[in-house]
Amino acid sequence: MNRHTERALILQRVPYGETSLVVRLLTQHEGPVRLLARGAHRAKSAFAWTLDLFDELQLTYRARSGDGLGSLEKGTVLRRRPNIPKNLRAYRSALCGLELCDLVARPGENEARLYKILSELLGALDQPEGESLENGLLARFEAQLLEDLGLFPATEGCAECGGKAPAYLKPRDERGPHAPFSAAAGGRLCEACALAAKQAGRKVGTLPHSDLAGLHQALGGEVHRDQELAAAVHAIAARFLDYHLGVLPRTHRQFAPSTAPR
Ligand SMILES: [Zn+2]
Known part of the structure; x- marks a missing residue:
């Protein structure tokens, strides 16, 4: 030894x-x-x-x-x-x-x-x-963990084609413009790639642009103090991590059964 x-x-x-x-x-x-x-x-x-x-x-x-x-x-x-x-x-x-x-x-x-x-x-x-600050701290930790594992999702451009992935306003949603998002496809998607991913049988949902921007900021070291944003960013990072690790950690069970876009 x-x-x-x-x-x-x-x-x-x-x-x-x-x-x-x-x-x-x-x-x-x-x-x-x-x-x-x-x-x-x-x-x-x-x-x-x-x-x-x-x-x-x-x-x-x-x-x-x-x-x-x-x-x-x-x-x-x-x-x-x-x-x-x-x-x-x-x-x-x-x-x-x-x-x-x-x-x-x-x-x-x-x-x-x-x-x-x-x-x-x-x-x-x-x-x-x-x-x-627990959610903000966990969001930052999970964002950095995703990055270190080479799994950090596309939060700005399209994960699939690398082009722009504009957000659009969803009716009756108070959280502002949303963008297509798919954990299976690697994150944010443009409209064309979102359609192609759906046709290929992948789950595609939408996420508020502000939450995706928040995830990007968390990766940069920011600890979100806004509780709603911190919780949303933590949830995105946690579900994305679980999806790619292929497990549901005991401490992530609060997010299951998942309504996450996948
Ligand atoms: Zn695309």
């Missing part, structure tokens, strides 16, 4: 026996690892009180290849994030971030970028205003 010292964030904790824990972690440079923390619940353990969800950790461990169970040797807390578990919305949003990272992290790979956006999400959720 190789010994590593890595920054890490806990993705999952599972009790093991009476006093031990199995933790699944996202490390900065070695991707996800699974470690046995022997005696973690004993006060005298080398890592008592260090294995809390959301905290920034530095761990020394011996790894096994693949998904094998390594063993934790030493752990210190670099930064505690004590406020997240104290409020339900921040807590749920943080769990959503952990779950998504768990789904996409690649064993043995340098996941510094994924680590960074997860750490930023958790850091922001731990702030006093984190609770009220």
